[in-house]
Amino acid sequence: MQTKTHISARDLTVSYGEQQALNHISIDIPDKKITAIIGPSGCGKTTLLKSFNRLLDLQDGVRVAGQVLVDGENIYDPGVEKTHLRKRMGLLSQRPTVLPMSIYDNVVYGLRIHGVKDKKILDQAVERYLQEANLWSEVKDRLHSSATRLSIGQQQRLCLARGLAVEPEIILGDEPTSALDPVSAEQIEQRFLVLKNQYTIVLVTHILRQAKRLADYVIFLYLGNLIEHGPAEQVLNNPRYAKTQAYIEGKFIEEPTIHKEITLQKERSADYLTSTLLALDELQVDQVLKVVVDSEPTMNEISKAVELKCHKILEVKRIDLLHWEIIIQKQNVNFII
Numbered sequence: 001m002q003t004k005t006h007i008s009a010r011d012l013t014v015s016y017g018e019q020q021a022l023n024h025i026s027i028d029i030p031d032k033k034i035t036a037i038i039g040p041s042g043c044g045k046t047t048l049l050k051s052f053n054r055l056l057d058l059q060d061g062v063r064v065a066g067q068v069l070v071d072g073e074n075i076y077d078p079g080v081e082k083t084h085l086r087k088r089m090g091l092l093s094q095r096p097t098v099l100p101m102s103i104y105d106n107v108v109y110g111l112r113i114h115g116v117k118d119k120k121i122l123d124q125a126v127e128r129y130l131q132e133a134n135l136w137s138e139v140k141d142r143l144h145s146s147a148t149r150l151s152i153g154q155q156q157r158l159c160l161a162r163g164l165a166v167e168p169e170i171i172l173g174d175e176p177t178s179a180l181d182p183v184s185a186e187q188i189e190q191r192f193l194v195l196k197n198q199y200t201i202v203l204v205t206h207i208l209r210q211a212k213r214l215a216d217y218v219i220f221l222y223l224g225n226l227i228e229h230g231p232a233e234q235v236l237n238n239p240r241y242a243k244t245q246a247y248i249e250g251k252f253i254e255e256p257t258i259h260k261e262i263t264l265q266k267e268r269s270a271d272y273l274t275s276t277l278l279a280l281d282e283l284q285v286d287q288v289l290k291v292v293v294d295s296e297p298t299m300n301e302i303s304k305a306v307e308l309k310c311h312k313i314l315e316v317k318r319i320d321l322l323h324w325e326i327i328i329q330k331q332n333v334n335f336i337i
């Protein structure tokens with residue numbers, strides 16, 4: 001069954017001053033599933049997550065180009081109301097950020113901002129969302145004591161309750177269990193598995209086993225580039241590209257040495273396939289060819305043709321608005337056939 005897309009990035013490029021943090025990212029994030037963003041430190045995971053609720057706008061010197069569509073609407077269009085947008089998304093950060101007030105006041109903080117005053121409604125919300133965050137039984141007798149006295153794991157579940165209380169559609173988590181002990185981390189993980197029936201969840205994690213436990217889909221980023229994305233099962237167990245494979249195996253991610261490079265522009269189908277195969281003929285086994293093309297269909301056709309000939313595609317990436325790069329390693333084709 002085709003899953004519905006909730007968030008889409010289209011050609012999303014983000015830079016902090018001179019530093020480009022995300023490079024032409026295009027992805028679809030499905031509704032009511034858990035999507036994990038993985039990749040080494042500094043690859044752009046937090047930046048991608050923050051681009052989804054325009055939290056990047058709060059920082060000086062950040063430039064965002066391209067689009068992020070939520071339910072088909074570009075959230076970077078002028079006129080989009082940021083407060084309303086953020087209400088649709090709950091954010092859990094690395095460390096719990098409880099407010100210096102009571103447990104009760106933390107949960108209803110968002111509701112009060114949105115004008116809810118009725119004590120009965122607030123009471124009901126406190127119980128309901130603390131239950132949803134699996135914290136109710138631990139705090140129901142001390143709702144009016146300070147939230148800062150809770151353990152870190154409880155504080156993170158309180159933050160989850162506070163986020164859920166404004167009834168978001170999407171939960172964004174930036175390594176939300178990384179400051180927690182194993183038991184608290186598992187409680188949060190268990191919550192996510194229940195909550196995904198109702199919410200779209202996007203989770204940054206550098207713990208591969210967590211991605212395996214939780215994710216339905218995985219996005220692998222490296223140096224600001226989208227290297228691979230797809231069903232978790234496929235990306236984590238049977239990745240398509242060399243860099244994903246190296247990351248998953250805990251190996252050093254190497255840039256391949258390029259032995260030959262060709263650029264193909266607006267050529268007819270037969271020509272660019274022939275040019276690519278001719279260029280591969282000139283290489284020795286295991287040497288690497290870089291092919292730069294100027295359209296996505298061309299990129300797809302070359303990739304398909306090269307794979308049919310049993311050569312190995314190490315990477316495919318978009319390098320700018322108009323160009324794609326295919327990195328191909330020549331295999332011993334005669335031997336294989």
Ligand SMILES: Nc1ncnc2c1ncn2[C@@H]1O[C@H](COP(=O)(O)OP(=O)(O)OP(=O)(O)O)[C@@H](O)[C@H]1O
Pocket residue numbers: 016019020021039040041042043044045046047048059206
């Ligand atoms: N406010 C900022 N100003 C300048 N550069 C930044 C800023 N925030 C992030 N960067 C840079 O952008 C790149 C991506 O950063 P980001 O925080 O998105 O990475 P990350 O994958 O979340 O890393 P980590 O796993 O360490 O949290 C990095 O090179 C980082 O140094």
Ligand SMILES: [Mg+2]
Pocket residue numbers: 045046047174
């Ligand atoms: Mg980060």
